[in-house]
Amino acid sequence: MHPSVNEPIDERSDHAYDGCLYITGRAGSFVSFLVAHTRRKTLVLYEDEDSADLLREEISYYGNREVALFPPFEDRFFEEEDNLRRSGFLYRLATDSLFIGLFPVSSLTHPLPARENISEDVMTIRVGDTVFPEDIHDNLDRKGYELAPLVREGGQYAKRGSIVDFFPPASEKPVRCEFIGDQILSVRHFNPLSQRSEKELTHCEITSILKKDNDNSSTIMDYLDDSVTLVHPGAWCINNTLAAADLSTKSGWARLLGGAPQIDLSGVVGPSGEQKTIKAVSNDDLRQLFLQHKTQIFHILR
Structure with a gap:
């Protein structure tokens, strides 16, 4: 059963977050370490570019792998360069099974080219x-x-x-x-x-480069499925962004959050209490904290 499209996605709804891991406490670099070692396609939703840049550097360092960042849609001096980065991001998200990317919450409903136009052309x-x-x-x-x-x-x-x-x-x-x-x-x-x-x-x-005359009839949601681990700042943040979205978009996100494995960084304790919640006490020994909860992590994000 999935959340109603007419209701906000509940942060404590068991059926909405069956595969959700909650991180509380001083998450800090533990989140970066966790994402770097899950060995799954992962999309991290970010709220500001400064924190996203730091997160990207840390994940890349801990996992010794490239991490892509999708620039927000804003009037910026380097818009052409940003567009190239978006093109590469979407292609890799659609085709790379171990892709890790950071995507702005503010762009959740922004029109994008259809997935097949990116991955098949x-x-x-x-x-x-x-x-x-x-x-x-x-x-x-x-x-x-x-x-x-x-x-x-x-x-x-x-x-x-x-x-x-x-x-x-x-x-x-x-x-x-x-x-x-x-x-x-x-x-x-x-x-x-x-x-x-x-x-x-x-x-x-x-591969293709995004162009203004593309058929931009999709959103980032159309690039996601149950194979993607979604890391987000909490359901409230997604709800706020989707407030003006149409019912189809809200319904799609409700289905996604009802089935895709997730890591919730809002700081709330999960619906199953300690069973789905990891409290990061400090960043001193990330590996020990990860290994201590490794079985729990992969069981939830399976």
């Missing part, structure tokens, strides 16, 4: 493939990449003789494809500053 290039370089150029143009003399930033591509360079928004480094005729000889990462080729790859993917 992909051109995969493999070493040894036969493909016309012009087809790659056309694909890059269609997906919103900008032609440049040299590729130094995300969303750019360059063509020089038998070489095509491009920088996908979901990639940490740009990619270089070298041809012999119409056959791909090599695929490598390269350094955008020195332009020197680096790690060899077996394949790469050309």
Whole structure:
């Protein structure tokens, strides 16, 4: 049974939070350590960018893995750069089973491209493939990449003789494809500053860049399912953001919160008392606290 779409999602409702772990006390870095070690696709809802930046750094440090941050939709000087980060974020959220990302609560209802448009509109290039370089150029143009003399930033591509360079928004480094005729000889990462080729790859993917004329008929909710662990500041925060949303959106979030594993950071004690609540006393020994509750954590977030 799921919460009614006409009622706020109750922070203490057993049926709404069957798979919810509650963190109370001095959560601090314990949350970062916990998220870094759950080994699941995880979406963390954040309220302000300063705390999100700190959380991202800590999760990356404890888990030795990349953590993505989705910039809020605001009038900002670096809006084009923000848009590239959003493009990479959505693609990885849709396709990477171990993805960890931070998403602003303020953007829960903001229109986004359909999930299938992000995850399926992909051109995969493999070493040894036969493909016309012009087809790659056309694909890059269609997906919103900008032609440049040299590729130094995300969303750019360059063509020089038998070489095509491009920088996908979901990639940490740009990619270089070298041809012999119409056959791909090599695929490598390269350094955008020195332009020197680096790690060899077996394949790469050309993913789309978000554009204003996209069919933005979805929201972040459409990218989430029961495989995603949702970390949030409490049901009250989600309720406030959804106050002006339509019934379909509220119903979707009610279903999601009724089935997806979650970590609640509001500070309230869970409906099952100590059974679903971990009290973080300090940040001194994160590993010991995690190991002490490891069985409980994975049972709840299974």
